[in-house]
Amino acid sequence: MRNATQHRYPIAKSFDLKGSTRNRRSKPDDPVGKDVNFLEEFGGLNLSPQLASELLQTHHQDVEILRQHEVMDYSLLVQVHDREPSAVCPKPYPSVPVRMGHSPVPQDSPWGVRVATASASSQHPNTAPTGGVQWRAYDGITSADGRFLYTFALIDILVPYAWWSKAQVLKNEIQSCGRSEEFSRIQFDDYADRQIGFMKRVVGPPVREKVDN
Incomplete structure (x- = not known):
């Protein structure tokens, strides 16, 4: 799943989703919601059956790779772009548009040169093969009613199921x-x-869904 920030659109709301509702509610002033916030504010993204099936397959394949390497505690980052701002997304949070090859970093700086070189050597999302799917990670996914545009990423993927994680799981048990x-x-x-x-x-x-948490 491609990095969710490779687009030009302002972000109305972001969610960090782990699949758990225990202690997974963010504060009202936090720009990034968690699982409980998502269930109460959206409940679901209302994707068309075809898009939902394709996205589920992509997510499943990525998660299976993390499973093979015994990785845990990662999150699905969902970024929402609201074309009709309302009470659901009352105020867009400040954001800096980022796109491969269009970085705000000065191009003559050492970092800018490295970014440009890396971008030139990789496939641009708009020219990369789609593999038959009807969406591109760069463009995002549109909700069934056309109101919202969504982008996704799997983040925090560097936590192995090592001794410390095993000890935490045992303590929780x-x-x-x-x-x-x-x-x-x-x-x-x-x-x-x-x-x-x-x-x-x-x-x-x-x-x-109202979650008592």
Whole structure:
């Protein structure tokens, strides 16, 4: 899944989704919502069946790679661009548009030269093969009613299921009397399954859910 910030559009709302609702509510003034905020504000992205199927397949394949490497605690970043601002997205948060090959970094700086070189040596999203899918990560995905534009990324993918993570999972298991699956951090296999399951809710109809948390 391509980096979600490779676009020119202002971001009305961002969500960091792990698939858990335990302690997954952000503060009202936080520009990035969490799982509970998403369920209460959107409930689902209302994608067309074809787009939903393609996105689920892409997400599933990416998560399976993380599963193979025993990675956990990653998040699905969902960025929402509202074409009709309302109470759902009352105020866009400040953002800097970023696009491959169109960086705001001065082009004559050492970093600017490295960015330009890296961009030139990679395939531009608009010319990359689509593999038969009906959407491009660069353009984003439009909701079924045409109101919202969504972009996605898998982030925080560097947490291995090592001794420290195993100790945290064991502690949660003891403290919760065997209900550790409610916590954000769980065993990497279970984490992948939960992410895949939650993704089905993300792409589904906008059924908002009040979560007592």
